[in-house]
Amino acid sequence: MNDRVLVVGAGLSGLVAARELAHRGVGATVLDREPRAAGRLATRAVGPGRADDGAQFFTVRDERFAELVGRWRSGGCPITTWCHGFASAPAVGDGPAAADTTGDGPPRFVVAGGMDGLAAHLAQGLDVRTGVVVEAVAREGHGWRVSGRGRDGGEKAVWRAGRVLLTAPVTRSLGLLAAGDTALPAPQAVALRRLRYAPCQSVAVALDRPPAVPEPGGVQFARGPVGWLGDNLRKGVSGTPAVTVHAAEDWSAAHLYHDPTGVAEKLLAFAAPWLGGARPVATRVRRWRHSRPTVRHPERAFVVRPDGGVAPAVVFAGDAFGGARVEGAALSGLAAARALTDPVLG
Ligand SMILES: Cc1cc2nc3c(=O)[nH]c(=O)nc-3n(C[C@H](O)[C@H](O)[C@H](O)COP(=O)(O)OP(=O)(O)OC[C@H]3O[C@@H](n4cnc5c(N)ncnc54)[C@H](O)[C@@H]3O)c2cc1C
Structure with missing residues (x-):
């Protein structure tokens, strides 16, 4: 099986997840529609x-987030107290x-x-492809096929991976699965649609x-x-x-x-x-x-096994999972990386 993870979205949750995956020895490719990684940390x-x-x-409330912020600072990200x-x-x-x-x-x-300096800091050393609008996420064999094209409407491109992490706003992520004819188990689809x-x-x-x-x-x-x-x-x-x-x-x-x-x-x-x-x-x-x-989901990462549970996992993350704001998005990214490296998934 292809062990790589495809991450849709180079906002904070996607970047934190990709870094944590790298730390756990799992390669990730991060795709984002915008010309630069940042998402809602945009500065222009x-x-x-x-x-x-x-x-x-x-702000920093949770000690795991405090630890992350400490790591970003000691790694050279110019975080200051305003x-x-x-x-x-x-x-x-x-x-x-x-x-x-x-x-x-x-x-x-x-x-x-x-604030986009934080995204730039986190993207260092990761495989981040910007300017790629993902259009569909479909099951293929024992893994996933993610297709998209450049922002200018250029040629279609396809990526394959064993697991997928979706961090775009949930309605958009659901649209990507629907475009790939991927049916979610009904209770999970309902839980996600209410966000x-x-x-x-x-x-x-x-x-x-x-x-x-x-x-x-x-x-x-x-x-x-x-x-x-x-x-x-x-x-x-x-x-x-x-x-x-x-x-x-x-x-x-x-x-x-x-x-x-x-x-x-x-x-x-x-x-x-x-x-x-x-x-x-x-x-x-x-x-x-x-x-x-x-309206948020109480858990920080949402694991789905589509097609009646036979497909490998798709994980949803972002600030709609667990806790809002910068802190919530970062903690959701961490939780998603953990879920994606859980030996019972995949
Ligand atoms: C106006 C505003 C003010 C805010 N103020 C604060 C604040 O002061 N303090 C605070 O803590 N939080 C604040 N927030 C919230 C904070 O910015 C977010 O909680 C956090 O950045 C969300 O990160 P995320 O990774 O969950 O989502 P996002 O940053 O939204 O990342 C999702 C990424 O998915 C990408 N994407 C979407 N669709 C596709 C597709 N089809 N193909 C490829 N890529 C796709 C997007 O381009 C985006 O980069 C604010 C947000 C906004 C908008």
Whole structure:
């Protein structure tokens, strides 16, 4: 049997899983549709600056995650403590005068230069193929056949492996199995189909001078239409002023398919009191359809034996399994690698 594992998704869970598999002596190939490994740890240029589009920071609660973060740091990943809590305000329209800047929570960690630096760190030494849109996952002989093509719609490519790890949003992963005519046992299909995500509209804006976001450079709003404002210059992501604005979930859902230019204009108008008169020099919108899991599965890795249990395992992982956010995704990746190397699977 082909012992290699094919991992769909080079976000945090897929990369952590592939590294753990390598550590356990199992080779993996990681495929991702985007031009760079990162998933929701994306950081991108906006005009002369840079901005984190997805995850803004992370916290550490579980000791296994603390251990992982320690390993990343000692391996050279530039993880720093941003602060011990953000400013908070009832709503974006209240302006900086309403901000409470008492921060006494746990450390909020970031990656100098942008959260995607963590993905780049984890991808080192792994077989990661980016720009590959996986289209179907099908059973073949004693293993799996994964087919896809380049983002530009180029020629079809096929990979074969003994086991498959799916880390894309669950609805997409189910679509890949369906496209490969792979039937899941009914109870498991039902459990996976009930998982849900909330969307988030994110706008990155480069400014002609620093904004008026209070210390420490991030503010959370108790109610919409904006949920978060982050200053990428103060955070150490951008060399020039650049702010990330995240719409609240309700607003994001109501405007999900609206024209991105109009979405940017609206969100920047809401954020105006916090920009302190700084003028936009460039903007960029990122629509996250699957930003945060709202209905999660309790276990960190979900093992499926399709076709009535005769096929080798497919494992599902990601932040919809076990725990949300950066920490949950990383722990899910670890759990998936363990499940994939369990001698009773395969
Ligand atoms: C706007 C926003 C703000 C956030 N803020 C925070 C925060 O401040 N703190 C925090 O801890 N967490 C935050 N999160 C959540 C955190 O980013 C995620 O929990 C975590 O990054 C998820 O990792 P993952 O591996 O589960 O999924 P993902 O990162 O989504 O990885 C899945 C990967 O699968 C790939 N993929 C999908 N379909 C295909 C296909 N057909 N073929 C090939 N590849 C495919 C995608 O390109 C993606 O790279 C935020 C997320 C968003 C979107």
